[in-house]
Each structure stands twice: as C-alpha cells, then as structure tokens.
Amino acid sequence: MTPFKLTEELLTTIEQHIENQDNTALHTMMADYHYADIAEVINELDEDQATYLIKLLESEQTSDVLTELDEDVREAILGNLSSKEIAVELEELDTDDAADIVGELPKDIVQEVISEISDRKHARDIVDLLRYDENSAGGLMAKELVKVNENWNVLNCVKEMRQQAESVTRVHSIYVVDDEGILKGRLSLKDLLTASMTAHIRDVYIPKVDSVNVNEKPEEVAKIMSKYDLEAIPVVDEIGRLVGRITIDDIVDVIREEAEKDYQLAAGISQDVEADDSIWDLTRARLPWLFLGLIGGVGAAGIMGGFESMISKHAILFFFTPLIAAMAGNVGVQSSAIIVQGLANDDLKGSISDRLIKELLLATLNGLILAAVLLLFTWAWKGDFPTALAISISLIAVIIVAGIIGTFIPLFLHKRGIDPAIATGPFITTSNDIFGILIYFWIAKSVLGI
Known part of the structure; x- marks a missing residue:
C-alpha cells in the first residue's frame, strides 16, 4: 500500500471537482482513500468546500472522518449541518466517539440532535457517557462490548x-x-x-x-x-x-496528547496551543515563561553588578559567564528530564534522598571531568593558573548545584500534585542561571582573594 501524500496538485484537483460539482469524480477519488486521508484533505479545504464534501459522501465513510478532523474544522462543518444530518453521522460511530462530538456541540442543539438518533439504545449510551468527566476513564470508554x-x-x-x-x-x-x-x-x-x-x-x-x-x-x-x-x-x-x-x-x-502537553511545558508554553492558533492565543501561552526569563536575566545582571570591581580586575571572568550559565541550564534540564521521564513511566525507585545522593555523585564526576578540561584550556590560553583554577572550581560547584536543583524540583512538584514536566523548561534554566552566576562569582572571589 502506497502511503497517502496530499500534494498541491491533488488538492487543486479536488477543489476543482467541488467547484464544478463533479460528484462522480469525487466519489471515485474518495472511495480509494482511508478516512484519515480524507480528513487530511478536508482540513485543507475552506468551510464551504469541506461541508460540501461531507454532505456528498455516505455517513458510513464521513462519520469516521469527523473524528479525525481538527477541532475548529469539525466545529465549522457541524455548524453547517442540520440536527438530523449530525444524528445520522453519530449513528455510525462508536458511543465514545459520538459522545466526544456531542460534547463539542452548542448546548442548545444537543437535545435536538440526540432526539434525532433513531437507535434509542445508542442515544441512551451517548447520554450516559456525557455524564462523565472527559478527563476520566468514564469519559474515555465506549459502551460497545x-x-x-x-x-x-x-x-x-x-x-x-x-x-x-x-x-x-x-x-x-x-x-x-x-x-x-x-x-x-x-x-x-x-x-x-x-x-x-x-x-x-x-x-x-x-x-x-x-x-x-x-x-x-x-x-x-x-x-x-x-x-x-x-x-x-x-x-x-x-x-x-x-x-x-x-x-x-x-x-x-x-x-x-500527554506527550504534546509535556513537550510544550518543557519548551515554556503554558497552554495547549497549535501552530495555527491566533497570535493572541500563542502570546498568552508563551509570554508568562518569557517574562520569567526576563526576570531571571535581570537578576543575573544584578548579581554581576555586585561583582563589578572584581570583573574589572579580572576581565577573563566575564568571558566565561555565558559558559557557566549555559552549563548550569544544560545540567539542570538533563537532570530534570530524567526525573520527569521516570515519574511519567512510574519507574522511579527509592526515596528522594537516594535520588539526590545519586545525582550529587553523578554531577561531581561530570563536573571534575569538565573542570579538568576547562582548567587546562584556560591556563594554556591565558597563562593565569589561579584564575583558571577559580573558574574550574566554580564550574564543579555550579554543575553539582544545577544537578541537585534539576532533580529536586520535579520531585517536589510531583509531591504537590503539579505536573513535573514544567520543571524541564525555562523554570529550571532560569533558576540555574541565577544560582550559577551567583556561585561562579562568589567562588571566584573567594579563590582569588578579592
């Protein structure tokens, strides 16, 4: 079976058939397509074209198509169908899919649609499923068994x-x-x-x-x-x-859906949005975490301002600031990602203290290896061993703290009933940036005796 691919040429052909009301050609084309492929086509048509195609095809075919459509497209099409036409589509669906569609309908026409379903048992089962919270097994189940x-x-x-x-x-x-x-x-x-x-x-x-x-x-x-x-x-x-x-x-x-939600949370998007959503919806989803990043950046700048005199004497410290911040963010995200994955799969073993001790040892080992490389590079570059040592020790400390924070925060959020996926994004990166900069300059100041 050759995988379906929606090309511009194919879409143009379908649109022309609809414009010419060439129903025979449309029936012939759609007969060879899976309902998911037809849904892909309809998602690219305008509202009138999509409605025309849905009304043209038999409900045995279009009922499954409706379940595969984007929500906004399905809403627009259903708005152009009569209660009887919607009921005919619902009769061909399993009760769980039918209940999902009924749940999206305006409340003022739900009763009318239900009353148009000729199979009364099917109608009663749909109504029964509507009683359950959509975020529960009852809202997910079907009555057919x-x-x-x-x-x-x-x-x-x-x-x-x-x-x-x-x-x-x-x-x-x-x-x-x-x-x-x-x-x-x-x-x-x-x-x-x-x-x-x-x-x-x-x-x-x-x-x-x-x-x-x-x-x-x-x-x-x-x-x-x-x-x-x-x-x-x-x-x-x-x-x-x-x-x-x-x-x-x-x-x-x-x-x-859960993977998509966690991915968006990890990327710093606080709401369930898609690329085709309005600019306002996308802005509301992104802005809170961008604002957090702004606060973190201002905080880091304030910390650096407190060490201005030291930076003026040892300008090389300023050049390594992005490296320290990046390492803190990367280590924190790595640690939190492992914990979040373990929580999601329910395969984390042991107590929180055991996880923290393990992360401490892992971060220490990684920190020592990376710090040794950085020490040799900085010493060879500038020939200033004390400064190179200060930067390397700071890196070890920053990696350890970032690893502990990246481990503790998702575990803490999980205990409080908050989705720990939120900890793998800007939250961890921003907090580790601030702590990383503070630790970096504080240790550098102590080692250099400034």
Whole structure:
C-alpha cells in the first residue's frame, strides 16, 4: 500500500471537482482513500468546500472522518449541518466517539440532535457517557462490548454473543458478569469452543481480569494498559458493575496528547496551543515563561553588578559567564528530564534522598571531568593558573548545584500534585542561571582573594 501524500496538485484537483460539482469524480477519488486521508484533505479545504464534501459522501465513510478532523474544522462543518444530518453521522460511530462530538456541540442543539438518533439504545449510551468527566476513564470508554452472564450455559452464551457482536466493531475480550452486572472475569474463546454446550460459564471463565474505575485518570489507564500489554480494558463503576471498555486506539491518543502537553511545558508554553492558533492565543501561552526569563536575566545582571570591581580586575571572568550559565541550564534540564521521564513511566525507585545522593555523585564526576578540561584550556590560553583554577572550581560547584536543583524540583512538584514536566523548561534554566552566576562569582572571589 502506497502511503497517502496530499500534494498541491491533488488538492487543486479536488477543489476543482467541488467547484464544478463533479460528484462522480469525487466519489471515485474518495472511495480509494482511508478516512484519515480524507480528513487530511478536508482540513485543507475552506468551510464551504469541506461541508460540501461531507454532505456528498455516505455517513458510513464521513462519520469516521469527523473524528479525525481538527477541532475548529469539525466545529465549522457541524455548524453547517442540520440536527438530523449530525444524528445520522453519530449513528455510525462508536458511543465514545459520538459522545466526544456531542460534547463539542452548542448546548442548545444537543437535545435536538440526540432526539434525532433513531437507535434509542445508542442515544441512551451517548447520554450516559456525557455524564462523565472527559478527563476520566468514564469519559474515555465506549459502551460497545461483549458480556455474558456467569449463569448461562455455553449454548445460550454463543447465541447472545452473536447478537451483541453485531454492534461491536472489534471483539477484544468477552467479559463475564453476574446477575447484578458485577464484573467477575473474562472468557477465553478457546475454553468456550472446547467446553460442553451444556456447561455453565461460571465453570469455564477466568476469574482474574484487569479493570479500571470510571473515575480513574486516563494517564493511569495508559500506564496499566502499557504495563500489561492490553488491547482493551473493562471499566467498572463504584460497586464493580461493568459499564464499558477502553480500547488501545483511545489510549494512543491519550499518550500522544500527554506527550504534546509535556513537550510544550518543557519548551515554556503554558497552554495547549497549535501552530495555527491566533497570535493572541500563542502570546498568552508563551509570554508568562518569557517574562520569567526576563526576570531571571535581570537578576543575573544584578548579581554581576555586585561583582563589578572584581570583573574589572579580572576581565577573563566575564568571558566565561555565558559558559557557566549555559552549563548550569544544560545540567539542570538533563537532570530534570530524567526525573520527569521516570515519574511519567512510574519507574522511579527509592526515596528522594537516594535520588539526590545519586545525582550529587553523578554531577561531581561530570563536573571534575569538565573542570579538568576547562582548567587546562584556560591556563594554556591565558597563562593565569589561579584564575583558571577559580573558574574550574566554580564550574564543579555550579554543575553539582544545577544537578541537585534539576532533580529536586520535579520531585517536589510531583509531591504537590503539579505536573513535573514544567520543571524541564525555562523554570529550571532560569533558576540555574541565577544560582550559577551567583556561585561562579562568589567562588571566584573567594579563590582569588578579592
């Protein structure tokens, strides 16, 4: 299969077909495209063109397309569709995707759209999912699944499974419940096929099954599914009743969104923004951390001002100031990045003191190696051993302090319930710049006896 590539030529051809209302040509072209490829095309069309294409194609195809569109594009298209047309699209989607779209609709038309859905069970399931916080397992799950009662015999079980499977796109697991709907375990297809038709499910099902509560955070669900290599996981309510399932495709979206958020935080962007957002939105996301950097720069300048007389006597110290600041920032970011990654993967072992001691030893070793190289270079360059020694000792101290700060801050933020990813960006860099400059000139002053 050749990967789809949206070229200017292809986009122009599609736009011309839309302008000429050449529906036959559009149907022929789109028939060969995956719904994700069609979404990529629609994201590049203007609002009227995008709406025309959505209305032209069958809902079996366009329903999945809607889930792949950029939010602003989907919002614009839905605004041009009637409640009935939206309902037709929702009927083709799994309940989790349908609930996501309904949640984006204006409140004044939600009830109207729900009432237009002909499959009333599907409509009730969508409404039920809307009750859950979107940042929870309940808001992430779908209602489509296959479940059997532990009191059924195998023959009755197979008949019920056939009926349930008609509404399930892919059967990952068969879940077993009791008469109250409490999740009891899972059923192996192999065990089902090899069991006697008169045997009861309670005698052949596997009682051990991983599950998550409806209020569990999506990030925690992702960790569980990743740890146990699960393609799907059942979701239970507060009393253990089976209410839905979460599949791997939803978890991949969670992991991607979390990675994007952490990357933006590490880069000093405080809000979830995209390149196509307005200048005002981008400014609001970036300015707070840029302002922090400004304060840090002013603070560093003030510190240097306090050592003005020393700098005038030993001008070489001024030339190494950028190096000291850069090393402090780099070491801090490296240390914090390792800790943040460990926290995200839930694989940090030991106490905070153990982590700090390990980072202290690592920073000391790195500092000694780098300081030795810097000492030889500065001494050979200027022939001033005391000054070269002062700069090198300062570098060791700065690296050690930066490593400790880079380790401690994300651990501290995590303990306080704050996303530690924020510690890998300008926060660490700015704080280490200030501490680095202060330590640098203070040690240089002490060693040089000024």
